[in-house]
Amino acid sequence: MSDVLARLGEHRLVPVVVMDSASDASGVADALVAGGLPVAEVTFRTAAAAESIRVMAARGDMVVGAGTVLTASQVDEAADAGASYVVSPGLSRSVVERCAERGVLALPGAVTASEVMAALDMGVTTVKFFPAATSGGAAAVKALAAPFKDVRFVPTGGIGPKNLHEYLSIPAVHAVGGSWMVPRGLIAAGDFDEVQRLTAEAVALAGKEALV
Known part of the structure; x- marks a missing residue:
């Protein structure tokens, strides 16, 4: 799990992907890898999530996780599909404990001091903000x-090219999640060339921020 983290x-960016059809999973994976970002957080907001994770994880050249995981049973579904990490919008003991049982990294949501302290009590030191x-x-x-000197954060939600630097400049930020490089509409339209272009731009921007 430490290797996944x-x-x-290392990549500093986590593309948050909403898949409406698993048939698009290969195209999205190709675009992300070609764009220099072999990472994906496939959200459990659609019925195509598990199969999409399965397709991407089977490649062997990506770090594939499941997002919007709310229950322990969804952890099982994600792990069975090959997810190596699980992201939740909030903090759930049952989700964190099932992740530990299944050997997948848990990134629960925490935005208050109390939530961060609760995460620490569960053995979690990197949280989604x-x-x-x-x-x-x-x-x-x-x-x-x-x-919280030993806690790392993965901010997600409302982040894009214009404010990415505000987050990546913070030493405690481990990585930043976002969907601007993988727009749901482009995926549905099958425009993977544009997804690749946006991904490459995001990677270049994150690289510039690392040099500041």
């Missing part, structure tokens, strides 16, 4: 990071 930190934009943004992440 390290790989997410969601929804970032409406929970105080980068300033809130900085404020939370101050008393």
